[in-house]
Amino acid sequence: GAVVSQHPSRVICKSGTSVKIECRSLDFQATTMFWYRQFPKQSLMLMATSNEGSKATYEQGVEKDKFLINHASLTLSTLTVTSAHPEDSSFYICSAQTGVLGQKLFFGSGTQLSVL
Amino acid sequence: KQEVTQIPAALSVPEGENLVLNCSFTDSAIYNLQWFRQDPGKGLTSLLLIQSSQREQTSGRLNASLDKSSGRSTLYIAASQPGDSATYLCAVASRGRTGANSKLTFGKGITLSVRP
Numbered sequence: 001g002a003v004v005s006q007h008p009s010r011v012i013c014k015s016g017t018s019v020k021i022e023c024r025s026l027d028f029q030a031t032t033m034f035w036y037r038q039f040p041k042q043s044l045m046l047m048a049t050s051n052e053g054s055k056a057t058y059e060q061g062v063e064k065d066k067f068l069i070n071h072a073s074l075t076l077s078t079l080t081v082t083s084a085h086p087e088d089s090s091f092y093i094c095s096a097q098t099g100v101l102g103q104k105l106f107f108g109s110g111t112q113l114s115v116l
Numbered sequence: 117k118q119e120v121t122q123i124p125a126a127l128s129v130p131e132g133e134n135l136v137l138n139c140s141f142t143d144s145a146i147y148n149l150q151w152f153r154q155d156p157g158k159g160l161t162s163l164l165l166i167q168s169s170q171r172e173q174t175s176g177r178l179n180a181s182l183d184k185s186s187g188r189s190t191l192y193i194a195a196s197q198p199g200d201s202a203t204y205l206c207a208v209a210s211r212g213r214t215g216a217n218s219k220l221t222f223g224k225g226i227t228l229s230v231r232p
Contacts, residue, residue, distance in 0.1 A: 043120070
């Protein structure tokens, strides 16, 4: 099956710093990537949808200036948490699809962000 | 707004038991429904995907059914094993904000523990 690689798997940073998370589709071209956030014992919440070469579409309540998403190529999307604060501590997961509606999504292994 | 509910939040069964995990959703206008497995601190593994036109899908000891009109899906696990212990998430794909992509709405998951 298709593989989505997400790095880093865990990051600890100081409050006020920025953190970049990478999501790569290893053996297929991902025209669309999704970024989710998951708090303990909660469901995954979609943050934004990014299509290669265009601006990301953010879900209601997600600050686009705080969570910068870049989808510069068909195999790479990045999420940058700018000026991170302790309340940004969460599990972030990316997923990718080939852009066809109704097709299976493939998920990365997630990034646990802890902001001190 | 689509809402996905999974009850109960946790389930503990003895090894060998057949079990059913339930999922309900509020909006029947879906593209598909997926069941995922998530191990602690890890990403998601897709187990089964049922397209909106299908009634069920099977993979090994797993069988998932979909009743779109009533907004329900079940995941049947036969002859459960300790290795099946994980959180099982149900997600429905529906029209995204832009219309060009689908959006997954997740339930909170059911944490399954299979006792040896």
